[in-house]
Amino acid sequence: MHEMSLCEGVLQVLETEAGKQGFSKVKRVILDIGVLSGVEIPAFEFAFEVVMRGTLAENAVLEINELPAQAWCLMCAESVTVNARYDACPKCGSYQLQISSGDEMRIKELEVD
Amino acid sequence: MVEIEQNILGKNDEYANANRRFFAERGVLVLNLVSSPGSGKTTLLTRTITDLRDDFDVAVIEGDQQTTNDAERIRETGVPALQINTGKGCHLDAHMVGHALEKLDPTPGGILFIENVGNLVCPAAFDLGEAHKVAILSVTEGEDKPLKYPDMFHAADLMLLNKIDLLPYLDFDVEQCIEYARRVNPRIQVLQVSATSGEGMDRWYQWIGMSRQMRLLEHPELLAGAGANA
Numbered sequence: 001m002h003e004m005s006l007c008e009g010v011l012q013v014l015e016t017e018a019g020k021q022g023f024s025k026v027k028r029v030i031l032d033i034g035v036l037s038g039v040e041i042p043a044f045e046f047a048f049e050v051v052m053r054g055t056l057a058e059n060a061v062l063e064i065n066e067l068p069a070q071a072w073c074l075m076c077a078e079s080v081t082v083n084a085r086y087d088a089c090p091k092c093g094s095y096q097l098q099i100s101s102g103d104e105m106r107i108k109e110l111e112v113d
Numbered sequence: 114m115v116e117i118e119q120n121i122l123g124k125n126d127e128y129a130n131a132n133r134r135f136f137a138e139r140g141v142l143v144l145n146l147v148s149s150p151g152s153g154k155t156t157l158l159t160r161t162i163t164d165l166r167d168d169f170d171v172a173v174i175e176g177d178q179q180t181t182n183d184a185e186r187i188r189e190t191g192v193p194a195l196q197i198n199t200g201k202g203c204h205l206d207a208h209m210v211g212h213a214l215e216k217l218d219p220t221p222g223g224i225l226f227i228e229n230v231g232n233l234v235c236p237a238a239f240d241l242g243e244a245h246k247v248a249i250l251s252v253t254e255g256e257d258k259p260l261k262y263p264d265m266f267h268a269a270d271l272m273l274l275n276k277i278d279l280l281p282y283l284d285f286d287v288e289q290c291i292e293y294a295r296r297v298n299p300r301i302q303v304l305q306v307s308a309t310s311g312e313g314m315d316r317w318y319q320w321i322g323m324s325r326q327m328r329l330l331e332h333p334e335l336l337a338g339a340g341a342n343a
């Protein structure tokens with residue numbers, strides 16, 4: 001999708017945090033990306049390298065934790081794991097699911113100098 | 114290591130919240146129209162404006178990668194329209210909309226339509242500060258689009274199924290399409306319309322009217338509509 005704009009979003013956060021917390025170089029960026037976020041990981045990795053060139057995060061290592069999606073099945077009355085918004089419950093086949101997580105796009109941790 | 118736990122689109126969300134505050138203070142109803150290219154957003158808008166402009170103050174922000182054609186089509190209806198060209202960008206973001214507001218200055222109690230860039234993927238992730246995303250799907254696109262682009266139909270509160278005048282010539286299963294949309298978003302409302310024949314448009318106008326009333330619960334003095342503020 002818009003991996004370039006997402007990486008620009010990451011850079012904005014890094015620059016703001018660098019000002020607040022007083023660091024000048026980012027060596028590692030750790031992200032949480034949910035499977036429902038729509039982010040293409042290979043495209044994101046490519047965009048990350050391009051966008052970070054010439055910035056405080058040039059050559060930073062990118063680590064992505066891919067998070068599964070959880071949904072509450074009204075039929076089974078329990079939490080199940082799904083891979084897409086249109087998935088049926090893996091246990092009972094019902095579509096009566098309420099998705100509770102999986103669309104995360106979060107910067108979790110940084111290694112800085 | 115420093116923990117930061119920040120949303121990647123946090124900056125956009127901040128701008129979106131600033132826009133949202135601006136709209137709330139002025140009692141402006143903002144609808145963000147999203148769809149694939151050519152599903153009929155501008156046609157639907159020009160007809161809607163022509164039918165509603167006597168009742169409400171309307172303004173439009175048009176997002177396209179190139180050209181000012183759509184803004185010109187809107188201006189022909191007599192309402193103010195501002196074109197944002199996103200260039201390579203595949204969506205509008207909240208910062209661009211914030212800048213547009215400086216120039217457009219929507220009337221208190223009015224309605225602002227934002228026609229997003231024709232794209233069923235990226236605009237889903239970018240909050241502009243709108244009250245509702247309205248997804249437009251035309252029947253020539255196939256009934257499986259809600260499953261192929263679930264994020265957009267998940268983010269929308271209303272789906273307008275457009276070009277229903279063409280149904281007799283197509284093999285499009287309306288019920289199946291609505292079922293798919295509900296599968297990705299159980300709360301979504303669906304209205305069937307034709308922006309060219311006008312069929313079903315009344316219900317869309319009712320939906321707009323009711324959304325505006327909700328918006329104006331805190332601004333009863335603005336409810337009377339266009340001219341109330343003149």
Ligand SMILES: Nc1nc2c(ncn2[C@@H]2O[C@H](COP(=O)(O)OP(=O)(O)OP(=O)(O)O)[C@@H](O)[C@H]2O)c(=O)[nH]1
Nearest residue numbers: 149150151152153154155156231275276307308309
């Ligand atoms: N038959 C029929 N044609 C329609 C209808 N609505 C729009 N169209 C036609 O669909 C084509 C595209 O319409 P536009 O309104 O330009 O679509 P759009 O979504 O604004 O397109 P972009 O801004 O380029 O993404 C035009 O030829 C319209 O006349 C409809 O309800 N029925």
Ligand SMILES: [Mg+2]
Nearest residue numbers: 154155183228
């Ligand atoms: Mg258009």
Ligand SMILES: [Zn+2]
Nearest residue numbers: 073076089092
């Ligand atoms: Zn189940």
